[in-house]
Amino acid sequence: xxxxxxxxxxxxxxxxxxxxxxxxxxxxxxxxxxxxxxxxxxxxxxxxxxxxxxxxxxxxxxxxxxxxxxxxxxxxxxxxxxxxxxxxxxxxxxxxxxxxxxxxxxxxxxxxxxxxxxxxxxxxxxxxxxxxxxxxxxxxxxxxxxxxxxxxxxxxxxxxxxxxxxxxxxxxxxxxxxxxxxxxxxxxxxxxxxxxxxxxxxxxxxxxxxxxxxxxxxxxxxxxxxxxxxxxxxxxxxxxxxxxxxxxxxxxxxxxxxxxxxxxxxxxxxxxxxxxxxxxxxxxxxxxxxxxxxxxxxxxxxxxxxxxxxxxxxxxxxxxxxxxxxxxxxxxxxxxxxxxxxxxxxxxxxxxxxxxxxxxxxxxxxxxx
Numbered sequence: 342x343x344x345x346x347x348x349x350x351x352x353x354x355x356x357x358x359x360x361x362x363x364x365x366x367x368x369x370x371x372x373x374x375x376x377x378x379x380x381x382x383x384x385x386x387x388x389x390x391x392x393x394x395x396x397x398x399x400x401x402x403x404x405x406x407x408x409x410x411x412x413x414x415x416x417x418x419x420x421x422x423x424x425x426x427x428x429x430x431x432x433x434x435x436x437x438x439x440x441x442x443x444x445x446x447x448x449x450x451x452x453x454x455x456x457x458x459x460x461x462x463x464x465x466x467x468x469x470x471x472x473x474x475x476x477x478x479x480x481x482x483x484x485x486x487x488x489x490x491x492x493x494x495x496x497x498x499x500x501x502x503x504x505x506x507x508x509x510x511x512x513x514x515x516x517x518x519x520x521x522x523x524x525x526x527x528x529x530x531x532x533x534x535x536x537x538x539x540x541x542x543x544x545x546x547x548x549x550x551x552x553x554x555x556x557x558x559x560x561x562x563x564x565x566x567x568x569x570x571x572x573x574x575x576x577x578x579x580x581x582x583x584x585x586x587x588x589x590x591x592x593x594x595x596x597x598x599x600x601x602x603x604x605x606x607x608x609x610x611x612x613x614x615x616x617x618x619x620x621x622x623x624x625x626x627x628x629x630x631x632x633x634x635x636x637x638x639x640x641x642x643x644x645x646x647x648x649x650x651x652x653x654x655x656x657x658x659x660x661x662x663x664x665x666x667x668x669x670x671x672x673x674x675x676x677x678x679x680x681x682x683x684x685x686x687x688x689x690x691x692x693x694x695x696x697x698x699x700x701x702x703x704x705x706x707x708x709x710x
Contacts, residue, residue: 374691376518376687376691376696376697376698377517377518377698378518378520378522378599378683378687378697378698379683379684379687379697381516381517381518381522381523382522382523382526382560382680382683382684382687383560383684384513384514384523385522385523385526385527385556385560385680386553386554386556386557386560387553388511388512388513388514388523388526388527389526389527389530389552389553389556390553391512392511392512392527392530392531392534392552393534393549393550393552393553395510395512396509396510396512396531396534397534397538397550399507399509400509400531400534400535400537400538401538403491403507403509403535403538403539404535404537404538404539404540404541406489406507407463407489407539408539408541410461410463410487410489411461412440412461412462412463412487412489413441413461413462414440414441414442414443414462414463415430415431415434415440415441415442415443415462415463415464415465416442416443416444416445416459416462416463416464416465416483417430417431417434417442417443417444417445417465417466417467418444418445418447418464418465418466418467418476418479418480419466419467419468419476419528420468420473420476421521421594422469422521422524422525422528422591422594423467423468423469423525423528424444424467424590425525425529425587425588425590425591425594426467426493426525426528426529426532426587426591427444427465427467428444428586428587428590429529429532429533429584429587429588429672430442430465430467430532430535431443431444431587432583432584432586432587433532433533433536433584433672434536436583436584437536437540437545438536438539438540440463445464445479445483447473447475447476447478447479448475449479450475450478450479450482451474451475451478451479452475456482457482457483458485459483459485459488460485460486460487460488461486461487461488462485462487462488462489463488463489463491464480464483464488464489464490464491465491465492465493466479466480466490466491466492466493466494466501466505467492467493467494467528467532468492468493468494468495468499468501469494469495469496469511469513469516469521469524469525469528470495470496470499471492471494471495471496471499471500471501471502472496472499472500472501473501476501477500477501477504480492480501480504480505481504489506489507490504490505490506490507491505491506491507491508491509491535492505492507492508492509493509493511493528493531493532493535494508494509494510494511495510495511495512495513495514495516495524495527497510509531509535511524511527511528511531512527513527517698518697518698519598519698519699519700520595520598520599520683520686520687520697520698520700522680522683525591525679526556526676526679526680529587529676529679530549530552530676533545533548533549533552533672533673533676534546534549537549544669544670545670548668548669548670548672548673551673552673552676555666555668555673555674555676555677556676556677556680558665558666558677559665559666559676559677559678559680559681560680560681560684562665562681564681564684564685565688567654567685568685568688568689568692569692570625570652570654570689571596571600571602571625571686571689571692571693572689572692572693574602575602575603575623575624575625576602576603576604576605576619576623576624576625577593577596577602577603577604577605577624577625577626577627578604578605578607578612578616578619578624578625578626578627579592579593579596579604579605579606579607579627579629580606580607580608580609580612580626580627580628580629580639580642581606581608581609581628581629582608582609582610582635582638582639583631583633583635584631584671584672584675585609585629585630585631585635585675586606586608586609587675588629588675588676588678588679589606589607589627589629590606591679592604592606592627592629592679592682592686593605593606594606595682595683595686596686598697598700599686599687599689599690599695599697599700600686600689600690600693600695601693601695601700609628609635609638609639609642612642620646620649620650620651621649621650621651622650622651622652624651625651625652625653625654626643626646626651626652626653626654627653627654627656628642628643628653628654628655628656628657629656629657629675629678629679630643630655630656630657630659631657631658631671631672631674631675631678632657632658632659632667632671632674633671636657636659639655639657640655643655656678656682657674657678658674658677658678665677665678665681
């Protein structure tokens with residue numbers, strides 16, 4: 342199993358003593374070439390701070406409104422990285438709220454011409470651009486008794502933002518790299534904040550409010566020893582469970598986009614139901630292991646995969662493997678892991694001679710119909 346030394350950058354306002362017996366390194370030198378992807382990923386803590394400052398009043402009111410509505414179920418919709426944020430919403434709505442949540446399929450309306458019969462429901466649409474025609478049309482038509490349409494969208498002037506009942510800005514600002522980073526972190530942070538205020542849970546609200554600091558610390562981690570893990574071609578499983586599956590889905594997407602690798606997100610609960618048959622030296626494994634009820638299962642799975650010869654990159658905040666700092670809220674740990682993984686994917690893409698900002702054949706805004 343690849344163990345990444347937890348060397349960290351000191352920063353103003355953060356302690357510089359050892360954590361879990363590992364001392365932090367001196368400030369790492371910035372690479373000579375800074376991509377848009379890296380620069381935008383490094384903006385994530387500032388974006389989170391804007392969300393805490395500007396979105397909190399909206400989330401507080403929205404939480405009260407949702408408690409009054411008491412929807413029977415939710416639909417979550419998004420494309421690309423926004424779909425990963427929608428998957429996080431599914432797990433948090435179900436695990437924290439007990440609210441059945443399904444992934445909406447906008448093509449039911451745009452391609453197949455069917456109108457869904459929905460009532461007493463929350464429709465959550467997540468989008469960086471707010472301009473995907475199928476998502477816009479689906480949300481426009483998704484009306485019914487006691488249906489509340491909420492949009493987490495980066496562009497306030499977009500068609501999607503204009504038709505939603507409630508619009509919450511991602512506050513990410515312009516994002517020019519094709520590989521979305523700060524907007525996805527913003528969407529996932531907002532999803533967490535929405536659940537916190539919906540529950541009116543003081544501990545979750547406090548976790549949402551400290552997200553800027555947690556993300557800033559993640560950027561201080563030194564993962565350079567992991568960069569060679571993605572040097573060769575060949576398949577990669579990215580494994581998560583619960584909310585970690587949403588992070589795994591986004592990380593797998595980034596490996597496809599930026600590194601040109603065939604990466605597949607797999608639930609830790611499903612690995613032994615078929616995917617385990619592919620384990621061996623040619624299959625690399627990335628595991629996002631948040632410290633919740635799934636953690637012990639992650640460790641056992643990593644051990645079993647290694648015994649079959651698969652190289653394993655185990656990402657956690659347990660103080661012994663990878664260098665993200667522990668937090669009492671597992672979702673914050675996952676967001677920290679994902680943010681630092683963006684920098685890793687950027688660095689490995691450059692090692693592989695690829696531009697993470699302009700992957701071949703991809704465009705920033707994909708107008709799915």
